[in-house]
Amino acid sequence: MNEFDFETLYAIGLNHGMASQWFTQAEAQTSSLMRVTEVQRDWLQVHDGHVEHAARVMPALVAQLHNAGSGLAVGDWVGVKAHAHEEWWVHSQLTPQSHLARRANDGRRQPLASNVDTAFLVMGLDHDFNLRRLERYLALVQAAGVMGVVVLTKADIGHDVDARMAELHERLPRNVPAYAVNALAPETLAELVPWLGRGQTLVLLGSSGVGKSTLTNTLSNSIAQQTGGLRKGDGRGRHTTTARSLHFCPAGACIIDTPGLRTWRPDADVDSLAATFDDIEALAQFCHFRDCQHGDEPGCAVRGVVPADRLLNYQKLLREVRRSQQTPLERKAQLAKWKVIGKAGKQRNQEKRRGNL
Structure with missing residues (x-):
């Protein structure tokens, strides 16, 4: 059995849960447990608690993860063996206790990070400030069982910092911690x-340019991540991070930096997402109709109480979740249905125009 040093x-x-899972694996007898710290196209960086090693993934594991619609992510715990010529190969993955992913346009799952306790949702107090996007990110990390903490950067050069912080506290649940910081300080x-x-x-x-890499360097007391200056014109930071990577903080935490997210399509189910908008769900119990969509139905207890923009954001996320859970055949059937509806509407309009001639 390979040496195992929990500390x-x-x-x-x-943690103890992942350690217990490791000892139920047959691989524990012949492999070393390591953590994925970086993912590239053809190789990984894995850490054994002392040093990092470059490693490749066994084709059998690649196929297994592909068939499950997933893949390895920074933060995963994996079983690793040294083969001939001291080449390291990843043979197995422990089931993550938490996993953040997004859906691609074709429905495939794109892993972001695994075994995360807290997500710092980073947004600039400049032109990047967007409460709707922040609310979306918060809902998606909470749906994955990860605690969200809002970190607003560029407090030293931001616009209307106090007003924006007040707007944020009014919009988001009060149990969500929020900080306005200068990432360089x-x-x-x-x-x-x-x-x-x-x-x-x-x-x-x-998103790109909000100061995630700068914040990573400050928290880890290093210059491990390259950073860029501000762009002329809009004052936004330049995109520098191209791959997810894990860094260590002097206080003891592990920090995963990620490339900027242009979009984040939900990878969650309807129930877990609805639970993150608990204010809407609580009010919905008092709607006159059980299947109330909070549109123009009479007796709606949500409409007029919840801010309209928050309600629209919630409804949009639910539509995206339902769409992401459809099979290819269901998507094809829905597309055909809307084509029929569109064709019928077009025909009615043509008949009306003829009648007016």
């Missing part, structure tokens, strides 16, 4: 230290 692996995010580490404890794993999510 060493705990320092890079292992050393004090930021002290402000966010409650989320940086030893053994904790957090991921930074946000």
Whole structure:
């Protein structure tokens, strides 16, 4: 049996639940447990608690994950063996306790990060400020069982910082922590230290140029991530991060930096997503109709109480979740249905025009 040092692996995010799962695997007798710290197209970086190793994934595991509609992500715990010439190969994956992913246009799941405790939802207090997008990100991380913490960067150069913070607190649930920080300032580490404890794993999510890499460098007290200057014209940061990677913070936490998210299509079910809008779900119980869509139905207890923009955001997310859960045949049938409806509407309009001639 390979040597197993819980304390060493705990320092890079292992917990007792994942350790127990590892000892139920047959691989535990012949493999070493390591954590994925970077994912590239043909290889991975894995960490054993002491040093990193470059590794490749066994074709059998690639096929298994592909058939399950998934893949390895930064933060995964994997079983690794050294083959001939000291080449490291990943043979198995432990089932993640939490997993963040998004859906591609073709319905495939694109992994973002695994075994995450906290998600820092990073947004700039400049032209990037968008409460609807922030609310969307918060709903999706909570649906995955991950705690969301809002981190608004560029507090030193942002616009209407106090007004925007007040707007944020009015829009989001009060139990969601929110901070306005200067990602370059050393004090930021002290402000966010409650989320940086030893053994904790957090991921930074946000669009390009909001300062995720700068924040990673500040929290990890390093210059591990390349950063870019501000663009002329709109003052936004330049896109620099091209791959997800895991870094270590002096306070003990593991930090996963990610490339900017242009869009994030939901990878969640309807029930878990609805639970993140608990204010809407609570009010919906008092609607006159059980299947109320909170549109123009009489006796709706939600419409007029919940801000209209929040309600629209919720309804849009639900539509996207239902669409992502459809099989190819169901999507094809729905497309055919709307084609028939569109054709019928066009025909009625033509008949009306003829009647007016």
